[in-house]
Ligand SMILES: Nc1ncnc2c1ncn2[C@@H]1O[C@H](COP(=O)(O)OP(=O)(O)OP(=O)(O)O)[C@@H](O)[C@H]1O
């Protein structure tokens with residue numbers, strides 16, 4: 001071929017250097033984007049309330065548990081934390097219990113209105129929550145589940161469900177039907193084939209989508225703020241006290257909110273990779 | 282005792298009719314081979330027999346009992362899938378032992394059977410591997426071993442050896458045949474490979490476009506094809522066809538020569554002859570050699586005869602060069618006749 005193509009294929013030393021520079025800068029910027037705010041959060045959480053409220057800021061944490069102790073002692077905050085955990089756990093369980101069978105049905109059975117059903121699932125995310133909040137609140141009051149963790153978990157389940165259904169749908173679709181059929185011919189019924197063949201294969205993905213549901217609920221603030229009064233979750237509680245609470249409480253609260261989400265994602269990173277592995281196969 | 286009776290089975294996928302009125306009885310302990318081109322409905326028929334697909338019409342009987350309504354696990358059938366379906370989360374050992382564990386057999390029995398079938402399939406050294414760590418041919422043998430370990434009355438195999446190299450395939454073929462005969466299993470075996478079909482089958486069912494065209498012993502299918510499709514499908518290369526017009530009195534004119542044909546027929550027929558049933562003779566058809574392919578013991582000569590391609594297999598001692606005109610004469614009692622209207626054989 002001609003010299004021109006060779007040039008394109010093998011970039012000159014300068015171009016390669018420049019490319020490398022852009023790549024490294026990009027990586028550094030992205031890391032900074034995520035890590036710097038987290039670092040500030042960490043510093044301020046692990047500093048005494050006085051340091052948090054004073055200027056200039058230090059870049060090294062003091063390892064003073066004053067802010068956290070204050071946070072723990074703040075009236076109602078532990079109940080709010082407990083509520084957050086309960087609501088998130090309920091959301092996690094409900095979205096998997098409802099979402100996984102729906103995902104399975106979507107991937108394995110042909111039925112009338114299947115496309116419409118898929119669209120409807122996505123549509124639940126089409127209405128902004130503020131729009132739904134008022135009718136929901138009215139309905140909750142009528143049915144008597146207003147201001148309960150269960151009521152809030154129901155709303156969070158609605159939010160997490162589309163993801164649960166779609167993730168499990170793609171998981172189940174990634175598993176060839178022949179594996180199940182082979183199990184059927186080897187003495188399984190539908191249920192045991194599911195237990196022995198499908199479940200072990202999708203478990204990593206299910207775990208990941210469960211944790212995803214947990215994090216969605218954990219981070220959700222709007223519905224929590226509108227639908228609960230006494231039984232506030234941590235996000236709603238912090239939001240409610242945003243203007244009145246001191247700076248160090250906000251930092252400590254933010255830290256407590258961010259950490260579980262981070263830990264969970266970190267813990268399931270292996271499963272997330274496994275999930276992508278299944279999807280790729 | 283496991284006789285399989287397939288009665289009037291038809292299968293439609295929406296508009297598309299994959300199987301038309303299939304009738305077939307497979308005797309106890311028979312080794313039946315299903316042979317047919319890709320897409321003719323072989324896998325669909327197997328899936329209906331083992332209950333993974335429901336027939337649109339017709340009935341399946343096994344051992345004198347109607348099984349249409351039974352779940353796959355209750356039919357006493359093992360299946361080897363065309364795409365293996367080896368469980369990826371289990372080791373080869375657990376794959377082969379899967380069905381045995383479902384039957385809650387004791388551990389030592391499972392171990393014994395797994396090791397025996399793995400040995401038959403030459404995969405005993407792979408027992409601790411996962412399917413991701415196996416080659417296609419190894420996976421295929423795991424699938425076969427898994428079905429054999431069940432010691433079923435009926436085994437259905439969908440191209441179980443298609444991914445093995447020629448030598449291993451020949452070896453496995455013999456092993457498989459031996460094991461099945463020993464265990465008194467009734468087998469239905471799908472293959473594209475005619476040599477495999479010929480060498481293993483008690484009977485061959487030739488399928489074409491969702492119909493069974495002929496079900497007979499390998500020699501019968503080869504020597505007396507029931508339809509033009511079978512004649513043109515079986516044999517490598519398959520039969521040659523020439524146009525034949527009636528001359529009265531049971532005589533037919535084929536490419537300027539006169540032959541004794543079916544005496545009852547009085548319309549145009551097709552004359553068919555296998556390439557190896559041609560000899561060189563002075564009064565033969567004049568044929569111009571186009572391509573000459575030495576096959577070792579034989580010589581495959583593709584010639585032009587009566588304006589059509591015509592193949593003959595001659596002894597490799599012959600010195601044939603392209604462009605040469607040969608005098609080819611058919612062996613009289615090997616000539617077959619087909620009706621171009623019905624495509625069926627005429628005697
Ligand atoms: N689930 C299905 N939906 C629609 N059509 C199908 C379905 N399964 C099979 N078919 C069609 O039925 C016909 C027969 O398919 P089948 O798999 O039985 O072929 P086959 O003889 O096993 O072919 P091969 O030798 O390539 O495996 C094909 O034309 C196929 O497209």
Ligand SMILES: [Mg+2]
Nearest residue numbers: 323324363439
């Ligand atoms: Mg097939």
